[in-house]
Amino acid sequence: MQSVHLVLLMAMAMATATMATTTTLTSLTSLTSCSYYVLFLLCAPCTLVHANTVWPMPAMLDLSLTPIQPLSHQLANTLLSSTVSVSPSFQFYTEGPTNEYVQAAARRALKIITHTQSSRHTHVLKRASEGELASCSVRIQDASTELTQQTSEQYTLDVDAQTLSCSIVGETYVGAVHALESFVQLVDTYTMTISATSIKDKPRYAFRALLVDTSRHFYPVETLLTNLDAMAMTKMNIMHWHIVDSNSFPYVSSTFPEMSKQGAWAPHHVYSHEDVATVIEYAKARGIRVMVEFDTPGHVDAGYAAIPGILTQCYDKTTGQPDGTTGPLDPTNESTYDFLEKLYTEIKAVFPDKYVHVGGDEVPFGCWESNPSIAKWMAAHPNVTDAAKLEQYYELRLLDILKRLGFSYMCWQEIFDNGVQILPDTIVNVWKGGSDDTALKKELQAVTGAGYRAVLSAPWYLDYISYGEDWKKYYLVEPDNLCDNCELFGVEACMWSEYVDATNFISRSWPRTGTLAERAWSPKNVKDVDAASPRLNELRCKMILRGIRAEPIHPSFCLTEWPGDAEAETVRASIRRAGLDMRAESYR
């Protein structure tokens, strides 16, 4: 085995960042006087990881004297071939308005470069060429730290090989965060070079989500943060947090503490308000919104059972007696709505996003239909003629509460299908019909035809694993082909957790979720699965360099393989610490 030469031990000067114009954010400071840093690899059969690609593929390449044109990957491979050496004292600096998230992101970006660079195992040194990139300016047009559905994610990134200059411009901090991620991905940390490039980038869809289910299994906060790292790498912008379900209720409600006490898998497998705040702030610093889901009136059991009277008692039809089980929330009980108002008032305070996901899927009608007091109530309400109408009644009451509380909402498609009157800015989550294109087309046309925004989940149920390179299947779904004469608002991958917990959530989700991320971000013409294959492999190797346990997509290797659990955790912690704002307690 080759001995390990770690010649370029770099330390990061954690410059105390201020908000002033032209602030040095971070710098690569060589601890040695070594000026040799172009590195060769003694690698025999290796297909080397090439860094001159970004996942997801950027939208546009702005060539100086030609019009802006869509970037295809073939073009990218040609145009990005000119490389610039990155100086050992490379630094990011801000120009104009800035904010704490931009500064934290720049510190993390530099940390990633220094870390991954020093984690090389095998190399020899050559003298660097003359020209070096000494710095990159980071400018944002709007220094607001607000993050909403409307926040612009556009950015430009220019690395000029002739002038040895680099500039990043984001409309908002989120654009700058994305640009810094692209910058880091463009750096080949084995040779410490960056591809000369000119990127003008923005997402194809404004809504690019991953559903995370913490009810079927409990995930520690650490696991959620690592997943956010991977989402940020792939420019996804929504963590759809399916926080509770029938199986367990890990959310600690201050209003109804009995819900998690009785409904969590175990007393210590819960999310406190502080845990939730950590996740939200960590996500926000990376341009990711956390949209929480409290799924009702079905998918309730654990937790809700602690609140007297709100669950429907199911009856045995033969004996006419309670069968000992409970079903959905009881929509005929006024205390149900008192409960919901209090719960959502708390949710509004704990989860700052404008949007909440109200669930509404798979309501089992049988239990409602079996219950004599519900039958009696329905007899007194002649408009409520069947269970579907009863569900409609429930949703109307719930959505009225949400409207009063100032929420916008997302819902599973059943609420729309069932004809409930929903707010105009509602997002309808189309999840049924997996590979049934006809059904999907019909649903999407109906949803968008009625003026609502549609988010498509059905093709990306990533928990349905299968043998082989199943990522190709997910990559090849073209949303436009499922939306005739209609426009999708976004796409969402789902990692339901029946068979997933902290042991396998990250490896099973990544890099597979990257397929959806590129479909959601990149232009429609970025769809060549053969071209995507080495790029996706490279993405997963970059994830490993950052301590994210992404699994292989085919027989291959990463020059730096999974480094062992403890080392990976150290790497992640080190990158996170780099992003910590000196004035803030929480992760950035």
Next chain:
Amino acid sequence: MQSVHLVLLMAMAMATATMATTTTLTSLTSLTSCSYYVLFLLCAPCTLVHANTVWPMPAMLDLSLTPIQPLSHQLANTLLSSTVSVSPSFQFYTEGPTNEYVQAAARRALKIITHTQSSRHTHVLKRASEGELASCSVRIQDASTELTQQTSEQYTLDVDAQTLSCSIVGETYVGAVHALESFVQLVDTYTMTISATSIKDKPRYAFRALLVDTSRHFYPVETLLTNLDAMAMTKMNIMHWHIVDSNSFPYVSSTFPEMSKQGAWAPHHVYSHEDVATVIEYAKARGIRVMVEFDTPGHVDAGYAAIPGILTQCYDKTTGQPDGTTGPLDPTNESTYDFLEKLYTEIKAVFPDKYVHVGGDEVPFGCWESNPSIAKWMAAHPNVTDAAKLEQYYELRLLDILKRLGFSYMCWQEIFDNGVQILPDTIVNVWKGGSDDTALKKELQAVTGAGYRAVLSAPWYLDYISYGEDWKKYYLVEPDNLCDNCELFGVEACMWSEYVDATNFISRSWPRTGTLAERAWSPKNVKDVDAASPRLNELRCKMILRGIRAEPIHPSFCLTEWPGDAEAETVRASIRRAGLDMRAESYR
């Protein structure tokens, strides 16, 4: 969240063990004067993990006044219900002959108990009942440290609730290692009690293997050791190390160093002789033999390409010119056999096991058939009429070398199918025909009918993942139903690594491989999948307590969930260190 009470901080007295009779191996020493140690759990909806079961289910329960009878799990659940408190100063001690492996295993066993006990999160204390188990004697009948196919694995384990006594008797050190594992699994470390029991145990099959493929992806040694921990927990006894293949050649040969230099994925992704010795010794200490496979004449490319002349040049049939690719080893070139003799001479020195796996599967005949010099050679050898006969010729030459070197061997079924004359003690690895019971029956009958030992792999290709509780499928395969009027020698699970590396190897393999482990060890009547389900879940929770990243099998929880990567690594290291012999450098 409940605050964490870690009241019983236990330290392990790492008594310097000697080989004398009645040696105190290890003891649980309380650091406090606390005598409260029966623990309650403040766990609301929890289905608690019950420790009074062992996976795989032991063979026999010896009831004092009744004849020995097969143990069904229903019976076990009844009979094992009487529990005994384990003293805080509990210790193992040897009686009669002993050896370093027994002592190391006892130290590890105690370490596991102390670790898992102190990793509880939530409990209150109650005064202990009067009777406590203070110690357990460990006796072996044969103190040899040899490990072969013939080594007895039998043991007895008696925990008597009346006399508060415990004794372990193994015929060999391996029996004692297995008994200590059963003991540890019987301890409920949340209440520090052990089920009173009387076990007389031995395996159903003498050969219980897991194939580990380090060619499609490279695994660090650490990953191999963790996998051995899991194999030892489930009493598996063969690591079939598919160390090289077409994709990469990570074995560093001292005779042919160019093979890994040119054939490894990367220069640092290799196994040195020292690495191999570490794996073998770690396995041996746990009763596991390492059987290495160098698959020829097919499945060669990486590595073998470094040896001039031994790979067949493939020809384009149309042009009659070399097509630039290579195929199997060239059986008509005498230098091939010179090479094989040298390589296997080295293998004999590096891999001490009597058995080597020679591969022999999936030889692509087309390349041989295309090569004009092979055609010429065949014309000069009238007995070699076709490619199948050529393969036969190759295998005869190879097996002759192995015979002279003193190897016994295992081979993929093709060598037998092809009518090669193999040694009487050959083990034939039946892998073809997955779910085709008719084909499997025919093959197994042919192999055993010809007097060879058959090991069945076909139903347990665990790399073929699918959604849901696929473990049931693997658990339900009954080998006897595939072997009409014949007797299997063993069973083997395969985790081919096309889509597996250090990121997901452990989670994808465990607890799923446990299904094969129980099928291989336990009596045929232990087959109730519903009864197995909570036991398998318990096994995976016990794995997590030991730092082994076993994935969930259904929506559920472990009271101690995956603790985070770094902590898990610390736990594993701590258990391993406990097993280190003071006089030895290597892991035990």
